[in-house]
Amino acid sequence: xxxxxxxxxxxxxxxxxxxxxxxxxxxxxxxxxxxxxxxxxxxxxxxxxxxxxxxxxxxxxxxxxxxxxxxxxxxxxxxxxxxxxxxxxxxxxxxxxxxxxxxxxxxxxxxxxxxxx
Amino acid sequence: xxxxxxxxxxxxxxxxxxxxxxxxxxxxxxxxxxxxxxxxxxxxxxxxxxxxxxxxxxxxxxxxxxxxxxxxxxxxxxxxxxxxxxxxxxxxxxxxxxxxxxxxxxxxxxxxxxx
Numbered sequence: 001x002x003x004x005x006x007x008x009x010x011x012x013x014x015x016x017x018x019x020x021x022x023x024x025x026x027x028x029x030x031x032x033x034x035x036x037x038x039x040x041x042x043x044x045x046x047x048x049x050x051x052x053x054x055x056x057x058x059x060x061x062x063x064x065x066x067x068x069x070x071x072x073x074x075x076x077x078x079x080x081x082x083x084x085x086x087x088x089x090x091x092x093x094x095x096x097x098x099x100x101x102x103x104x105x106x107x108x109x110x111x112x113x114x115x116x117x
Numbered sequence: 118x119x120x121x122x123x124x125x126x127x128x129x130x131x132x133x134x135x136x137x138x139x140x141x142x143x144x145x146x147x148x149x150x151x152x153x154x155x156x157x158x159x160x161x162x163x164x165x166x167x168x169x170x171x172x173x174x175x176x177x178x179x180x181x182x183x184x185x186x187x188x189x190x191x192x193x194x195x196x197x198x199x200x201x202x203x204x205x206x207x208x209x210x211x212x213x214x215x216x217x218x219x220x221x222x223x224x225x226x227x228x229x230x231x232x
Contacts, residue, residue: 004160
């Protein structure tokens with residue numbers, strides 16, 4: 001089955017530690033995205049990548065970093081510079097890129113819940 | 118930038134009734150609007166897309182309307198079932214020219230269907 005896999009489901013870290021969240025897709029999608037979801041708030045875009053070896057900051061990129069070395073993988077690192085890292089993180093992909101089927105839906109993984117204490 | 122308003126209070130309805138959820142946006146009229154369903158602890162799942170030149174879109178028990186004058190989309194579930202209980206999110210293009218297929222999401226409305 002094609003889809004997006006995020007791992008792990010739950011992640012616990014101590015304050016001051018960097019942590020990397022995994023996202024892998026086998027949908028052959030060009031575009032990939034990272035969103036953060038907090039209770040009562042809409043999804044907020046952290047980073048997105050329209051093609052391999054290229055990525056752009058979203059609305060709340062501070063304290064996060066990404067890489068896109070392979071089409072199927074888009075890992076997110078939450079650094080110690082992120083002031084409020086505890087959240088539910090969602091990875092998504094779409095056929096993309098811009099100018100193509102730009103109204104194509106997003107396919108989401110089932111998220112990683114990160115707790116930093 | 119676009120702002121989306123969805124009722125943050127949960128909608129409680131009886132099984133068999135029609136559920137109606139509202140999505141209001143504040144700025145430019147988007148080229149399209151999408152609706153997603155999200156279950157607790159899971160990622161959103163795409164349900165329907167409606168374009169600006171479409172007044173209504175249907176899929177099985179789901180119906181979406183799009184009123185660019187009112188800047189509003191309504192999402193209906195007819196003959197609702199307890200299995201329809203979830204949070205429903207609407208999403209619009211983040212920019213006027215829709216570059217990058219980036220979406221702005223509303224906070225979602227939680228629907229509870231009681232048997």
